[in-house]
Amino acid sequence: MAARKEFLPMTHYLDFEKPLAEIEGKAEELRALARQNEGMDVEKEARGLDKKAHDILRDLYKNLDPWRKAQVARHPGRPHCRDYIAELFTEWTPLAGDRAFAEDDAVMGGLARLDGRPVVVIGHEKGHDTATRIARNFGMARPEGYRKAVRLMSLASRFRLPVVTLVDTPGAYPGKGAEERGQSEAIARATQKCLQIGVPLVSVVIGEGGSGGAVAFATADRVAMLEHSIYSVISPEGCASILWKDAERTRDAAQALRLTAQDLLKLKVIDRIIDEPLGGAHRDPRAAMRAVGSAVGDALAELEAEKPGALVRKRREKFLRMGETALPA
Amino acid sequence: MNWITNYVRPRINSLFTRREVPENLWTKCDECGTMLFHRELRENLNVCTSCDHHMQISPRLRFEALFDNGAYAEIDVPAPVQDPLHFRDQKPYPQRLRTAQKATGEKEAMLVAEGEIGRTPVVAAAQDFSFMAGSMGMYVGNAIIAAAERAVASRRPLILFSAAGGARMQEGILSLMQMPRTTVAIEMLREARLPYIVVLTHPTTGGVTASYAMLGDIQIAEPGALICFAGPRVIEQTIREKLPEGFQRAEYLLEHGMLDRVTDRRRMRDELIVILRILQHMPPAVKGELPPPAEGPEAAPQPDAAAKKVAAQESGA
Ligand SMILES: [Zn+2]
Numbered sequence: 299m300a301a302r303k304e305f306l307p308m309t310h311y312l313d314f315e316k317p318l319a320e321i322e323g324k325a326e327e328l329r330a331l332a333r334q335n336e337g338m339d340v341e342k343e344a345r346g347l348d349k350k351a352h353d354i355l356r357d358l359y360k361n362l363d364p365w366r367k368a369q370v371a372r373h374p375g376r377p378h379c380r381d382y383i384a385e386l387f388t389e390w391t392p393l394a395g396d397r398a399f400a401e402d403d404a405v406m407g408g409l410a411r412l413d414g415r416p417v418v419v420i421g422h423e424k425g426h427d428t429a430t431r432i433a434r435n436f437g438m439a440r441p442e443g444y445r446k447a448v449r450l451m452s453l454a455s456r457f458r459l460p461v462v463t464l465v466d467t468p469g470a471y472p473g474k475g476a477e478e479r480g481q482s483e484a485i486a487r488a489t490q491k492c493l494q495i496g497v498p499l500v501s502v503v504i505g506e507g508g509s510g511g512a513v514a515f516a517t518a519d520r521v522a523m524l525e526h527s528i529y530s531v532i533s534p535e536g537c538a539s540i541l542w543k544d545a546e547r548t549r550d551a552a553q554a555l556r557l558t559a560q561d562l563l564k565l566k567v568i569d570r571i572i573d574e575p576l577g578g579a580h581r582d583p584r585a586a587m588r589a590v591g592s593a594v595g596d597a598l599a600e601l602e603a604e605k606p607g608a609l610v611r612k613r614r615e616k617f618l619r620m621g622e623t624a625l626p627a
Numbered sequence: 628m629n630w631i632t633n634y635v636r637p638r639i640n641s642l643f644t645r646r647e648v649p650e651n652l653w654t655k656c657d658e659c660g661t662m663l664f665h666r667e668l669r670e671n672l673n674v675c676t677s678c679d680h681h682m683q684i685s686p687r688l689r690f691e692a693l694f695d696n697g698a699y700a701e702i703d704v705p706a707p708v709q710d711p712l713h714f715r716d717q718k719p720y721p722q723r724l725r726t727a728q729k730a731t732g733e734k735e736a737m738l739v740a741e742g743e744i745g746r747t748p749v750v751a752a753a754q755d756f757s758f759m760a761g762s763m764g765m766y767v768g769n770a771i772i773a774a775a776e777r778a779v780a781s782r783r784p785l786i787l788f789s790a791a792g793g794a795r796m797q798e799g800i801l802s803l804m805q806m807p808r809t810t811v812a813i814e815m816l817r818e819a820r821l822p823y824i825v826v827l828t829h830p831t832t833g834g835v836t837a838s839y840a841m842l843g844d845i846q847i848a849e850p851g852a853l854i855c856f857a858g859p860r861v862i863e864q865t866i867r868e869k870l871p872e873g874f875q876r877a878e879y880l881l882e883h884g885m886l887d888r889v890t891d892r893r894r895m896r897d898e899l900i901v902i903l904r905i906l907q908h909m910p911p912a913v914k915g916e917l918p919p920p921a922e923g924p925e926a927a928p929q930p931d932a933a934a935k936k937v938a939a940q941e942s943g944a
């Protein structure tokens with residue numbers, strides 16, 4: 299629990315975590331009282347509450363339904379691209395701009411090393427407070443973000459550097475300028491570039507894999523998802539309002555869309571699930587990030603010996619095969 | 628290619644297809660309100676004779692007008708796994724599919740065919756907006772892959788007419804995966820150095836625009852077509868301001884550098900012939916109505932051979 303405090307001075311509880319908030323609140327109250335009144339011993343009671351909180355947490359997260367997973371995937375305290383870069387990579391050297399119009403702060407990209415291995419890193423960054431969320435446009439990239447990614451993938455390919463992408467976006471930005479500057483074309487070109495580069499391409503969905511904006515980075519040799527992340531053609535909200543004509547039916551939409559890592563693994567759309575700490579990545583960000591780092595390291599080691607031509611051929615074959623596996627009835 | 632299967636049969640079939648018999652003899656233009664007689668409208672490729680508004684046109688009608696003498700052979704599309712997610716909203720997905728099949732007389736939202744246009748062998752694929760808004764699911768993905776594979780195997784260019792509300796939500800993530808899958812198909816064409824021409828028709832939106840519909844060697848749109856990733860309503864809700872007149876329409880995209888051309892449907896065929904023949908180093912086509920081929924269509928000329936011939940002629944050999 300100490301680790302959580304270190305990252306999250308103010309815990310943000312999700313709606314379904316209310317019973318947990320109550321117990322953890324009580325334990326905290328008790329300890330605060332003891333700090334104010336010297337000689338007062340509450341540790342036994344507080345530990346009892348801790349144990350109870352732990353049990354509640356375990357039960358809540360044992361079988362998270364898809365809508366709850368969507369909420370966890372969007373948890374504000376969840377580690378974001380920026381945190382992963384700081385935790386896992388050394389010699390991080392951000393590279394900016396699409397060389398045509400602008401730099402897009404919703405997409406981080408640059409050179410770095412993972413366990414000493416030189417790589418190119420590209421990822422969506424949502425921001426962590428109001429100012430940075432606005433600056434990062436809540437992780438919704440504009441065409442420039444995708445074009446920067448294309449540029450960096452080309453760079454990686456030319457200098458034989460593997461590419462690691464971290465996917466965490468509600469989707470591409472639905473804005474006037476973004477459309478005028480060719481949002482669709484930019485996404486299509488990024489997906490195409492993913493299918494062209496003769497270097498290993500490893501992708502992890504760390505939070506939200508929102509539609510085309512996610513595909514543009516995740517058309518990879520290996521795609522992993524964190525246990526409680528989601529990856530979907532449309533948000534549960536969007537799907538509910540279109541198919542149910544009722545924006546409140548998000549739980550049904552999330553269920554029907556099969557957007558969880560567990561279902562996507564069964565459909566063979568992803569290759570691996572990375573376990574999260576109990577209660578989600580936001581409860582112990584460092585442990586979650588290290589798990590991601592080691593999964594990416596494994597994938598890169600597996601792909602290291604592949605020749606460029608074989609990488610491209612196998613990547614394409616993998617996507618052509620998708621859809622052959624259905625979910626059990 | 629066989630004359631009976633490729634020319635006569637589609638004609639006979641079309642006489643009996645439910646969708647070819649209009650429910651109403653008159654159609655009202657939703658742009659100018661003129662009442663248009665169905666024969667006249669059809670003759671004009673579903674373009675309003677009074678205001679030139681381009682209405683929806685089914686893939687079969689389009690192909691009939693596109694291919695020489697309306698003769699084309701359908702290319703089989705491998706059937707995908709049905710309802711892989713067991714998707715159910717207010718209705719089960721298989722029921723929605725059956726309703727669409729009944730209403731359109733079509734199997735799915737894309738038709739793939741091969742034939743000749745101006746004696747230029749081509750493969751063509753057309754998306755059917757009347758079938759579940761033309762939405763891109765596994766069938767559409769398979770159709771584009773089948774079209775690209777056929778084009779590569781027969782060394783023919785691919786013309787793709789897009790029309791879609793986006794991805795087929797009922798296929799969830801598997802509809803999203805059609806973005807990379809269809810992009811693989813386009814890569815096959817690129818590597819074979821075969822022209823891939825996209826004709827964007829009203830409307831082309833969402834994941835379709837953000838994949839195969841924006842990756843053409845040449846991008847042409849029909850007048851007035853809405854072409855976008857995010858639709859105007861979503862954008863207005865996000866930015867809370869009115870969008871300019873004509874926003875995301877074909878002409879607007881042309882002005883913003885996103886398209887090569889905006890072309891009237893009635894001139895599209897001639898234009899496609901010119902472009903395809905130039906890209907493939909073929910001599911100019913004979914314009915106008917062509918008589919039915921006497922002994923079946925010509926064998927596909929090899930672009931390389933054609934190029935050599937042109938070079939030889941230029942050098943005076
Ligand atoms: Zn009219």
